[in-house]
Amino acid sequence: MSGPVLAVDQGTSGTKALVVCPERGVIGTGAAPVRPRYGSGGRVEADPAELLDSVLEAGRAALADAGEPAVAVGLANQGETVLAWDPESGAPLTDAIVWQDRRAAPLCDELAPHAEELRSLTGLPVDPYFAAPKMAWIRRHLTRDGVVTTTDAWLAHRLTGALVTDAATAGRTQLLDLDRVDWSPRALELYGLADERLPEVVDAAGPVGATRAFGGELPLTGLLVDQQAALLAQRVTEPGTAKCTYGTGAFLLAQTGPLPRRGDSGLVSCVAWRLGGETSYCLDGQVFTVASAVRWLTDLGVISGAADLDPVGGAVPDAGGVTFVPALAGLAAPWWRGDVRGSLTGLGLDTGPGQLVRALVEGVAAQVAALADAAAADLGAPLTVLRVDGGLTRSALLMQTQADLLQLPVEVSALPDATALGAAAVARLGHEPGLRPEDAVPDWRPSAVYEPRIGATEAAERLGAFRAAVERLLDGAA
Template sequence: MTENVLAIDQGTSGTKAIVVCPERGVIGRAEATVRPAYGSGGSVEQDPGELLESVVSTAREAVRDSGESVGAIGLANQGETVLAWDRTTGKPLTPALGWQDRRAATVCDRLADRSQELTALTGLPLDPYFAGPKMTWLREQWTREGVVTTSDAWLLRQLTGRFVTDAATASRTQLMDLDSTSWSDTALSVFGLDNESLPEIVDCAGAIGETEILTGDLVPVTAAIVDQPAALFGHGLLAAATAKCTYGTGAFLVLNQGTDSSRSTAGLTASVAWRLGGTATYSLDGQVYTAASAVRWLVDLGLIENAADLDRLGGSVPDSGGVVFLPALAGLGAPQWQPQARGSLTGLALETTAAHVVRALVEGIAAQVAVLVESASADTGRRINSLRVDGGLTRSALLMQAQADLLQVPVEVDAAADTTALGVAALAAYGIDPRQEPGTAVPRRGPAKIYEPRIGAEAAQEQLDRFRRATEASVAHARETT
């Protein structure tokens, strides 16, 4: 790699852009906030225009901040966010339904008898988290006009004029055959989408298109990928049996499976991590729907002022005082897949304080991730010896220590604040010159901090058992009421 690259990470609550020089690292940076609208019935909507404006503004600002030109552009996207739009004009016809939107649960309920078939075909359980059910819901409830796609296809059309999506994003729709990495006629028929015009599935790095909107010069777009596997790539975890977890709006575990597309038997999802030169690298994935969004919920309640209070307040007590917080505020993802489940707060007493509740939330997030790691180990037959982590919530020492305690393995916090964007940058550089070794465009770095377990295995198991009982109660209640 001899040219700078511009990498853009379009996320749920914000968009980040960086300019990466092969010798000097990150030389330009910009961020913009985007604001999902949370409504009744599990709706989570975003303004497509705001998403596009955030991509354009951060890209331009990052290039200005660097003071240099770029030779390629890469884009990471939210994965399961969808919208309908006019293919001729590019005009959005609906809001973008965020990945947390649960309204397609009615579609999933109706198709429950096809669930096992879909999972075997696509690697994904039938759940409104994924794009396919949302696309069907939009068609049935909103509009039959235009095309309905994931947000990346719309953004790439606005930037390059091409109608494409990458293999990693396509694998999150539940409409793609996981083994062939092509659209599945069977899955499309199940969802009633067999007459839809769908974007071409392309590699995650290569000649995707060209744009002059972002820099004023005509620059090739050479990378496109979902944000979570981009973070795996950014960590440099390119070998099988390595794993990372990102703590953002949600918490997302991704385990590299190499070229093995085996489906999970422990409740995780199997997806394409990236496809390069027509060859797919696969992953096992686990999702915690509410992490930073659960912290924001505490802020909205007035219990804390900001995320920094997690450590200040939660760290002021030695434990949760018996309080167990199940932060299933948008349902449960892997491995339970219960969209109707609700969060719970148990073990309250007169002596319970706000500090105990805050600490219980931190431990609840860590417990959910620990359950995902256990599921990954059950699938692979291998114990994960350490966990690489990134995302805004890794700034909470209380959360990271709780994670190490419950996992009983070291938790390694990434030294970079831009792990996802760095992964996109490395892919964009590879897209310029596929003769180079993948991932070498980003200088390797050690962890900024390592958290070692401070409690024994027995104490960790006791905490996890209390959390499992709360989870089982929530799932049972959801089943009784649906």
């Protein structure tokens, strides 16, 4: 019988850790907060020391809660957050530039003539969201010393001394050849990063090294970027199935199988995971501000936190004609207009907190509906269901609104912390090489299923109003 594994999910606003036993499920949990810093010019930074400390604190707390040792550890990461660091000492040379950061936009503008070439090579549009523009910005403006990588490579190095990144995280850089699943010399050249020492691209499951950071010696056997870890944990393994995670942002991923699908809908084509040398691909769409938009309303004093969404929004029958495009960090897929700012329209003297909450919920759900439509267009068939996870799935108002606007059932995961469970799955696969992926992930069982309560005509009208507001923003920013 195999023993429990420690799974650590290092996220934007905190780190969660689980100790997962194959027979008993989750037997220990731990958490530690992380507070990104928001500055002018679209700057979002984090203290690398805080990221590492949060990993150690959450992991040790989960093991203490379990009261028994683990046999291996898996690590999930933020994906596009980067820093420069000294590969000899492991010391950070810069702050971590978080995935939401927009400061590399001018560098992306310079690369506009090569945008289609880069999209063809890597599956990604040229946008500051991805890691390569941030890496190039660090090299141009902060330091030429050390190595510059995504945070997973730094954390894995601090834990084990290895210099590695998994194929799915590498695919979030815009430096990975999507077909070969290895670094692209041409992309590196275009970003001015051709001479960089880069991490080795490895499978999501397999031995990386060993760490004593959590007590006794533990092998690090799993590495996977956050959204793809949640995709695996929710058993979204067949082409045409999809999930959406509602966290700091919202991230919709649709499985496409063993071949990358390069559509023209505005979604990203990327690596889902590489296991046993075999690559699975997915389509990926993003909403940059979801929980961060809720926090924005909270900071304004409109609500006291996410727990207020349902009681405050549920106190009114509708948004009262208010439309909120929550593009507080720009519009991501399928528009890819980072220069666009959010908008609130239709305000009146009768507008209160309830209408603002309703408008925010509808704005988030409408953006996710746009991603689902784009995925269906690229797949050539409509989605049949959406599986969802993340903290904001606790809002019945958001989930019902999502089902209404999608005109699809929304299945809420019964398993909290799907990303950490995905990290546990790859850790177990790396520790037990003969195990099949379907035997390493939990059975899928929704805690709730939201069916549409409105008809297709009303859904289309509400989506039309939102899209008209987006078009006005796009015209104004043109």
